Amino acid sequence: LSAYVCECVLLFFYLAHCAVADGAHTLTCALMLLNTDLHGHNIGKKMSCQQFISNLDGLNNGKDFPKDLLKVLYNSIKNEKLEWAVEEEELRKSLSELVEEQCEGGSKRVARVTDSSNPFIAIPILLNAVTYKHGVLTRKSHAEMDGKRTPRGRRGWKKFYAVLKGMILYLQKDEYKPDADLSEVDLKNAVRIHHALATRATDYSKRANVLKLKTSDWRVFLLQAPSEEEMMSWIFRINLVAALFSAPAFPAAIGSMKKFCRPILPSSSTRHSQEEQLVSHERQLKQMGVELEEHRKNQPAVDPKSREWEEYRLKEHYLTYEKTRYETYISLLQAKIRAETDDLEKIETSMMGSLFMDGRECLLRKTQSSPSIMDLSHEQNSVRPKKNTQTV
Structure with a gap:
C-alpha cells in the first residue's frame, strides 16, 4: 500500500470515533511517524510512551488527546508493526497540508x-x-x-x-x-x-x-x-509584529497535577483586528496579574530546597515573564493605534521622539526589571528611522 492509502485508511477509521477532522489527521500522521520510529532502521533511542504523549500536547485542535487512548495506541504500534514503508518527510508534508490549505489565494508561496x-x-x-x-x-x-x-x-x-x-x-x-x-x-x-x-x-x-x-x-x-x-x-x-499577529492563547488546562507545566502557545496568526487584539492582550495581562498575586499568597511551607519550592519558583518566573510580555504588547499596540498609521517608520520615529523627551537613564534602570515597549517609548533618543519603509 502507498503512504497515501494507508493514511486514508487510518483517517477514516479514526473519524468513525471522532468528529474533528484536523485532530484525526494529526493523530493519524503521528501514528505513522511513531511506527517508523519504533520499527525503522534509525539508530538511537526509541520514542517512549511519555514522549509520544508529550509531542501531541495541544495538537487536538488546541486541546490534548485522551492520555488513555494515546497509551493504548502506543502499545499497539509497539507490539505490532504497521506493515508499510513510508518516508518521514512525506508524513510531515501531509501533516502540514491542513494548515497550508487555510492560506488564502493561490498567489501565496x-x-x-x-x-x-x-x-x-x-x-x-x-x-x-x-x-x-x-x-x-x-x-x-x-x-x-x-x-x-x-x-x-x-x-x-x-x-x-x-x-x-x-x-x-x-x-x-x-x-x-x-x-x-x-x-x-x-x-x-x-x-x-x-x-x-x-x-x-x-x-x-x-x-x-x-x-x-x-x-x-x-x-x-x-x-x-x-x-x-x-x-x-x-x-x-x-515586539510590535508579535503583538499585532500572535493568536490569543488557549484557555489554561484544568487538572490535579501539582507539577507546573508551561502552556503551549498557538503559532497561527490572529484573526482579530488590532483593537480586538489589544482587548485580548489586556484580558491576558489581567489574568496573569491575578494568578501571580494568588500564587504569591500560597508559598510552600517546606524546605526552600525542596521540589515544591522549585515548582513554585518556576511558576512565579513564568507568570512574571508573561506579565511583562503582555505589558510590552499592550504599550506597543496603544502607541500604534494612537499614531493612526500603518507605516512602521513613522510609528518608530514618533516613539523615538518621545524617548528623547522623557530621558534615557530612567528608562534603562526600569528595563532591567520590566522591559516593555512603554520603556522603549521613553528611551530611544538616538534611533534614526530606517530607509526601508514598511507597513503593518
Whole structure:
C-alpha cells in the first residue's frame, strides 16, 4: 500500500470515533511517524510512551488527546508493526497540508519549517509575506527549548543577514534579496516570533548593542546589532509584529497535577483586528496579574530546597515573564493605534521622539526589571528611522 492509502485508511477509521477532522489527521500522521520510529532502521533511542504523549500536547485542535487512548495506541504500534514503508518527510508534508490549505489565494508561496525538537510539528510559512525589517545581526544561541542551556559547542557567535518577514525572523548567510528563494539552511535557521519578546540584554556585558530574543517555547537568542539605534529598532519591530499577529492563547488546562507545566502557545496568526487584539492582550495581562498575586499568597511551607519550592519558583518566573510580555504588547499596540498609521517608520520615529523627551537613564534602570515597549517609548533618543519603509 502507498503512504497515501494507508493514511486514508487510518483517517477514516479514526473519524468513525471522532468528529474533528484536523485532530484525526494529526493523530493519524503521528501514528505513522511513531511506527517508523519504533520499527525503522534509525539508530538511537526509541520514542517512549511519555514522549509520544508529550509531542501531541495541544495538537487536538488546541486541546490534548485522551492520555488513555494515546497509551493504548502506543502499545499497539509497539507490539505490532504497521506493515508499510513510508518516508518521514512525506508524513510531515501531509501533516502540514491542513494548515497550508487555510492560506488564502493561490498567489501565496509556502514553505515549511520543521521543529527539530518535535517531529510532529511542521509549520507552513508564507515566503512572500510582508518584510518589516532587514539588516546584519550576529547570533548566539543562549538557551534551547524550555530554557535549557545550549551545549557549549553550539554557543558561538555567527553573523547573519536577518530578515523579519511575517512572523518569521530569517537568518540568512547571503545578503537579503527580496525575490531570491530561501535555501534549506536559511529555513532551518528561521526563528518563529509568535508570542516572543525582545529586550535589551542588560545582563550581558561582553559585547555592545546586544538584544535578547525569547521565543514562545522559551528558547533564548542573543543578537548583536551594528549600533544601538539598530538594536532598539529590532526590539521595537519584533515586539510590535508579535503583538499585532500572535493568536490569543488557549484557555489554561484544568487538572490535579501539582507539577507546573508551561502552556503551549498557538503559532497561527490572529484573526482579530488590532483593537480586538489589544482587548485580548489586556484580558491576558489581567489574568496573569491575578494568578501571580494568588500564587504569591500560597508559598510552600517546606524546605526552600525542596521540589515544591522549585515548582513554585518556576511558576512565579513564568507568570512574571508573561506579565511583562503582555505589558510590552499592550504599550506597543496603544502607541500604534494612537499614531493612526500603518507605516512602521513613522510609528518608530514618533516613539523615538518621545524617548528623547522623557530621558534615557530612567528608562534603562526600569528595563532591567520590566522591559516593555512603554520603556522603549521613553528611551530611544538616538534611533534614526530606517530607509526601508514598511507597513503593518
